[in-house]
Amino acid sequence: MRSTFRTLAAAAALAVSLGGAALAGPQYVDASGFAVSGFDVVAYFDKAQAPVGQSQPAPTPGKASITAEHNGATFAFATDANRARFLADPEAYAPQFDGHCAFGVAKGGKVPGDPQLWRIVDGRLYLNLQKSVQGMWEQDIPGHIATAGGNWPGLDPKPASERPVPELTAGLAPVAN
Template identity: 60%
Template sequence: MKSYVFAAALALMGSPLLAGPQFVDKNDFAVSGYDVVAYRSLDQVPVGQSQPAAIPGRADITAEYNGAVFAFATEKNKKKFLKDPAYYAPQYDGHCAYGVAKGGKVPGNPNLWRIVDDKLYLNITKNVVGFWEEDIPGNLTLSEKNWVSIESNAASTNAIPGFSTPAPLK
C-alpha cells in the first residue's frame, strides 16, 4: 500500500495540480492567439513605457496546454513551447496580473505584457498597467497570495477592452 501511495504522489508531482482554467478569447485561443514564445525575443522597455506589440501566432501552428490552444508564429517557437510550456505560458492562466492582485480574474491583453523574474505577466488596460507598475513587487506578492484562493474559479469570459483579436490568424 505504501508503494502505491508513493507512486501516486510521484505522479502528481509532475502534473500541474494548481492549473486553473486558462483564459481563452472568442476564437478559443489562449493569449488571444499571440505567440507566447515570441515575447522572449522582444526588447522589453523600462517601466512606464509601452512594450513592443506582441507577435500573432498562426492558426495552423498550435499546441495544447492547460486545456487551451496556443498559437505560434513559427514551428521553431512551437517546439520550444512544447519543451517547457509552463515557462512560456503567462502567469495566472493568462488573466490580468493586477486583477489577480485585487482578487479577481479578468482577461489579460497580449499587448500589455512584462516579463518579471523570467515570468510573463499580462494586464487588461493601459491604465491598469500604470497601477501595476507603481509597485510590481508588492502587486506580485498580492497576486501570489490571492491566486491560491481564486485559481480554481472559472476563467474570465469578459472581452478585453479596446482590443481586437487579429482575424483570422493565418
Template identity: 55%
Template sequence: MNRFTLTIAAAATALTFAGQAFAGDQYVDETGFAVSGYDVVAYFSLPQNPVGEAQPEGVPGNKAITAEYNGSTFAFSSEENKAMFEADPAKYAPQYDGHCAYGVSKGGKVPGNPNLWRIVDDKLYLNITKNVVGFWEEDIPGNLDLAENNWASIEPEPKSTATIPQFSSAAPVN
C-alpha cells in the first residue's frame, strides 16, 4: 500500500473508534429494550414511503433474540437480522442514540417513536410524534445539519427518561 492509502485507512479507523467512543446513552423506554424492542435491521428492508406519507409500522423484535450495543439490549425478529446487526451495529442503530431527530435539531433529547421513522443516506432516524414528523420533513437536510451541529453539545447529557406520547408498544413479542 502507498502512504496515501495508509493515511486514509488510519483516518477511517480513527473516525470509527471516535464515533463509538462518543456514543451516549441509548434511549430505552419501559419495555427495557432499545427502540422499544423493534427490530432495527428490519427498517432497512421495509418500503419507505415518500415524504409527507406515513411510513409502515416497524417490525417488533423477539425478546428471545437479542444483542447488546451501546449499553442497551436490542431485540430482533430473526436470527438473521441479529447476525446482520452484530456484524455492523453502528449501521443499524438509530441516530442520536434513539432520540427524536427533530428534537436534537432543536437542541434537546426526547424519545424516538419506533413507528415514526425515516432512512436518510442509509441511516435510521426516529421522531416523537406525527406532528413532529411534519416539521422534520419540511426540511430534512436543514434539520439534519442542525441536529449534527447540536449533537456534539447535547450528546453527553443524560438520555431522555420521558415516555413516548400516544405510543403503545407491541414489541418485543414472544
C-alpha cells in the first residue's frame, strides 16, 4: 500500500514537473482579467534570479494589445517575440499549479499566487501568496514542489478558494478572490 502511494505521488510530481500535465482546473485570473495579473510570463525567464531569501526583480508588465489564450485565460506579453515564444510552448512558460501559490498547494489548498513573489526552479515558474509564505516555501523548495505535485491532481478544480489552506499557520490567511 505504501509503495503504491509513493508511486502515485511520484507520478503526479513528475507530471507537474514535465509541464503541468496534471491540471486541477483553469488558470487563476484575478480582477485584472489576465493570467498572472497581466505580467509577461516569458519575461520572467529572461531575468537574473535573486538568491533564495532575497526579493526577485520586478516582473515585466504585458500589454493588453499583445495576448494569447491558454488554459482558459488570457496571458499578456510585453513584446510580440515573447508572445511567439509562449505560443510555441505554453506549458514551458505558464506558472505551475495554474498560477496558484506553490506553498499553498503543498499544504493542500489553492490560494492565489502573487506574480511579484516568483522563482524559477528547474525551468518552471512558481508563484507564492505572500512574502512570509514564500520564505517558508524556500526552506525546502524541492520537498514542497514534490508534495505540491502529489497534491495537485486531487485538488478542487475551481480556481483559488476562499477556504483556509490546511496546515497553514493561523496568521497566514488566504487572499479572497
